[in-house]
Each structure stands twice: as C-alpha cells, then as structure tokens.
Amino acid sequence: MKLSIIGTGNVGLVTGACFSAQGHEVRCADIDTDKIDRLQRLELHSEEPGLADLVARNVEAGRLTFTTDTPAAVACSEAVFLCVETPQGEDGKPDLEQILAATQTVAESIEGFTLIVVKSTVPVGTTETLRRLISSSTGEPFTIACNPEFLKAGSAVRDFRQPDRVVAGCPWRASANSSEPTRATSPAASGWIRESAPGLSPPPPATAARACPRTSAP
Numbered sequence: 001m002k003l004s005i006i007g008t009g010n011v012g013l014v015t016g017a018c019f020s021a022q023g024h025e026v027r028c029a030d031i032d033t034d035k036i037d038r039l040q041r042l043e044l045h046s047e048e049p050g051l052a053d054l055v056a057r058n059v060e061a062g063r064l065t066f067t068t069d070t071p072a073a074v075a076c077s078e079a080v081f082l083c084v085e086t087p088q089g090e091d092g093k094p095d096l097e098q099i100l101a102a103t104q105t106v107a108e109s110i111e112g113f114t115l116i117v118v119k120s121t122v123p124v125g126t127t128e129t130l131r132r133l134i135s136s137s138t139g140e141p142f143t144i145a146c147n148p149e150f151l152k153a154g155s156a157v158r159d160f161r162q163p164d165r166v167v168a169g170c171p172w173r174a175s176a177n178s179s180e181p182t183r184a185t186s187p188a189a190s191g192w193i194r195e196s197a198p199g200l201s202p203p204p205p206a207t208a209a210r211a212c213p214r215t216s217a218p
C-alpha cells in the first residue's frame with residue numbers, strides 16, 4: 001500500500017520505517033524542514049535500536065522517503081497515519097492544536113478513498129471530532145480509525161514488530177480472521193485502551209491504485 005506518516009517524530013519515524021520494511025511505500029512528512037533535511041541525509045533524531053539500519057535499507061530500496069510536502073504525500077496515499085505531538089496543556093489536558101491543524105491539512109489533500117488513522121495519544125471522543133472536521137472540509141470518501149500508540153523508548157522497533165497488543169478502533173466490523181493480539185473495537189472504546197501496535201483490519205471499499213511516482217518531492 002501507499003502510506004503517509006504525518007509527523008516524523010519518534011513515533012512517526014518508527015512507524016514509517018517499520019511499515020516500509022513490510023513492503024509498503026511510505027512517505028514520512030513533517031513541517032520541521034531541518035528534521036526532514038537531516039533524515040534525507042540519514043541523520044536520525046532517534047537512537048532506537050535497529051532503527052538506523054531499517055531506515056537506511058528502506059530508503060535505499062526506494063520504499064521510504066521524507067518530505068515537507070504533506071499535501072502531496074497525502075494525495076498519493078491510501079492510508080494516512082497522524083503521528084503529531086499532543087502535549088499536555090496548562091490545564092493538564094492534551095493540547096490538540098497540532099493534530100487539529102494536521103488533520104485539516106490531510107482533509108484538504110486526500111484524493112480518492114483514504115483511510116485516516118490516529119496514532120497520536122488523544123482523549124476519548126477525539127476521533128469523532130476529527131471525523132467531523134474532515135467531513136466538513138472535503139467531499140472525498142474517507143474513513144477514520146484510531147490505533148493508539150504504545151511504543152516504549154528503547155524498544156520501539158521491537159514493540160512494533162512483536163506487539164503484545166494491537167488496538168484498532170474502527171467503524172467497520174472486525175475481520176473474521178483477526179487473531180491475538182489484535183483487538184478491534186469502536187473508535188471511542190479504543191481510546192480507553194492505550195496499548196497498541198500496528199495492525200488494522202482493512203476498510204471495506206476497494207481502493208484504486210494511485211499513480212504516484214516512487215520518489216516524493218523533498
């Protein structure tokens with residue numbers, strides 16, 4: 001599949017690198033131009049064991065690219081993963097400003113049916129808020145899911161590859177053959193279960209192959 005990762009921080013970089021190692025074509029986008037410049041030179045901001053090798057091999061294979069052009073990355077993608085930061089605000093609640101802004105960009109950029117996955121840590125009910133935001137901003141078909149992240153610093157690559165639990169909150173029925181450690185539930189319920197790793201039941205509509213170049217613009 002063609003995937004894009006919005007927010008190439010610790011979670012986004014691990015997620016993008018691991019998906020590309022599974023054979024997916026991944027575009028990692030970020031608004032931080034310095035970070036993207038360094039990643040394009042294979043200078044990582046993360047020292048997660050195994051990550052540097054994973055990134056280098058998949059960049060070399062043409063499956064993993066880094067860009068500041070989020071709209072172009074999203075337009076090419078069948079699935080988009082939101083991995084931006086949700087810092088604690090002054091009132092102790094997560095500050096959703098970054099994920100709202102990133103979601104607005106995604107909404108204005110999708111082309112054709114797109115699965116949008118929230119990996120950022122967000123309060124219960126946020127997926128529905130984002131769904132409404134996207135609906136009001138695009139006429140393109142989409143569905144939104146919540147796959148809350150629980151990578152641990154120092155073992156993030158291993159946690160991705162050998163998850164003890166996968167939580168996918170999605171509006172379609174769980175796949176009949178989904179097995180441990182996958183748990184498919186509603187978007188709201190998934191917010192309560194913040195222990196996860198990648199693995200999503202596929203959305204029902206068939207997605208047309210996208211005619212995008214393999215290498216994205218810097």
Ligand SMILES: NC(=O)c1ccc[n+]([C@@H]2O[C@H](COP(=O)([O-])OP(=O)(O)OC[C@H]3O[C@@H](n4cnc5c(N)ncnc54)[C@H](O)[C@@H]3O)[C@@H](O)[C@H]2O)c1
Nearest residue numbers: 007009010011030031032083084085086102120121149151
């Ligand atoms: N780091 C972890 O181990 C960890 C574990 C579990 C959950 N989480 C959650 O995952 C989310 C991401 O965490 P992180 O540690 O990777 O954050 P991070 O700060 O390392 O990375 C976030 C990135 O998003 C980018 N960004 C912000 N707005 C953007 C936009 N509009 N478009 C594109 N990029 C944008 C930032 O420039 C930054 O590089 C948070 O909600 C966090 O709570 C993190």
